[in-house]
Amino acid sequence: MAIVRFLIRRILTGAVVLWIVATAAFFLFFARPIATVAHQLAGRAATPQVIAEVTRNLGLNQPILVQYWHFLDKLVHGNLGFSFYTGQSVNQMIKQDLPPTVSLVVGGVVLWLIAGLGVGIISATRARSLFDRFSAVAVLIGISMPVFVIGELLLLVVFVPLNQHGFHWIQDQYAGPSAGIGTWIGHLILPWITLAAVQAAIYTRLTRGQLLDVLGEDYIRMARAKGLSERRVVFRHGVRAALTPVVSQLGVDVGQLLGGVIVVESVFGLNGIGQVSVQAIYTDNLPVIIGFVILAAAFVVVANLIVDLTYAILDPRVRIA
């Protein structure tokens, strides 16, 4: 019963957050002189009449509150509107651009969890060892590297030489799994590494710090005292407790990333949510921008909800209220 009430309340607050984000995005972009869009659409030597007609067709001549009302009306019916330029529906665009982003995030998550958790656990159990020192340096380099620098360097030192020597498996651009799993991986392996490198650094640091804290707790000493093997102490008693913040971080990150991995997508030309929304921003394509912002916010809201639920499962002390 408590969980139902919790879910209802969270879904309601989530809806309010989405409404705030949508409204903020709407008015933020409406503040821009929309005339530029009509000008561009109407062509180079457009007469004022043509521009006026284009503006009317797009519905941009109506008062802002009327437009806002139409926008909200469509939104609650699940219609995010149509692109100013191509007339394509935003829902359709999302369906089309989501697969590259999801592929990128899923593969990236797998890579960075393996690397981050693995290195983090080893570093924490062997604090101040040579391994720990090396991993600390690697973590710092990862954190200090802007994502696009990693991407460009990978293109420079992996993609270019391999393709010059006639080895064409690793590619940029996106190819779906339907083109064959091997092709899919070949097209995404560099983006995955790029995305995972920075995240793995953050997760290593987080896991190591949490596990070090937990391993200093009394109940760990207790577990050791009753003669459990070190492996059991670390994994059953240590890692499980240390993972809770890692899980919550993972949820937030996945939510953020599904809304568009702008930089990685731009570097490798993946044409996912992120890259398309940046293009929409360049061209003042209002419905597309708002649609994608709402989508991104929805992912964040849902991810937070899932995190809270997982928390309750992982940590029995957390009560859902």
Place this chain on the structure above:
Amino acid sequence: MSITQLEADAQAAEGAPEQAIEGRSQWQLTWRRLLSDKVAVVSLIIIAIMVALAIAAPAFAALTGHPATTAYPNTGESAAGLPVGPGTNGFWLGTDGTGRDLFVRILYGARISLFVGVVTTLIATVAGVTIGMIAGYFGGVVDTVLSRFVDAVLAFPYVVLALALAVVLGPSLTVIMGVIAFFSWAGISRIVRGQTLSLKEKEYIEAARSLGAGPIRIMFVHILPNLLAPVLVLSTLYIPQAIIFEATLSYLGLGIQQPTASWGNILGDAQNFYQQAWWYVVFPAAALLITTLAFNLLGDGVRDAMDPRTERLFAAARRRKADRARRKVGKRGDLPAASQPGEA
């Protein structure tokens, strides 16, 4: 290391009572610990060199004879219109896609990066500390409203929104710094709020209040000095974040605009040439990485110097390791003493 040194100092002082014992403030101790940390010192030196190079950028432009925004189509581009490599025609690190001197542009980029990094962090820190302190000190409705606001800022899909703001307000240095500061203060605010919550319950705050000190005085005179240590650590670590943020915005073409040089927009242009001109990617990337790495290492050094507790944590880990080694010996039955029941 430094602690043993201090102990040695103390012993020396005991041995020679005529020698006056020098009083050292917390900040002096921190500074000494920082200077004994080799990595932190090297990072400081690297940052100092970067700052010096950034300040001297016009001097280098004069020295090479290549102003940052002048293109050299004849000497700076190959016959095919591509950038020329390092050392060619007096271009130390080669040229960029429009035949401008890459070295000079990287130096001018350093000006932007360092300026944005430091100034936005300052703005974000001042805002974050003020808001966090107010929320933590007053509590109640004030806290609820401010904290929800902080949550909202942290929950927004900030990259998209930052890009959107940059476009809507028109990309300029001020806008970029405003955007970065807007998305940085919330994290600082949250931590400051937590610290303030615990500090305000301390007896000395109560004492100050009973002496008639107002909230402003208590916050800025009594609480703020105790917040400086965590805030300093946090801000040092925010500088590289701000530098990366600016570079990312500029890389996407929504930050610093051509012809003004920034590491981000140099790397953004370089993307069209990476197949032909490795130097165009490698040198600005190296400059960026070295700078952010130096700031991150310095930040870690500052944290360790301020909080010797981390050192103690490792000491505890070492002790446990020694215990375990001893236990292993005990298991073999040579030393039965360790496993006596009731001893723990």
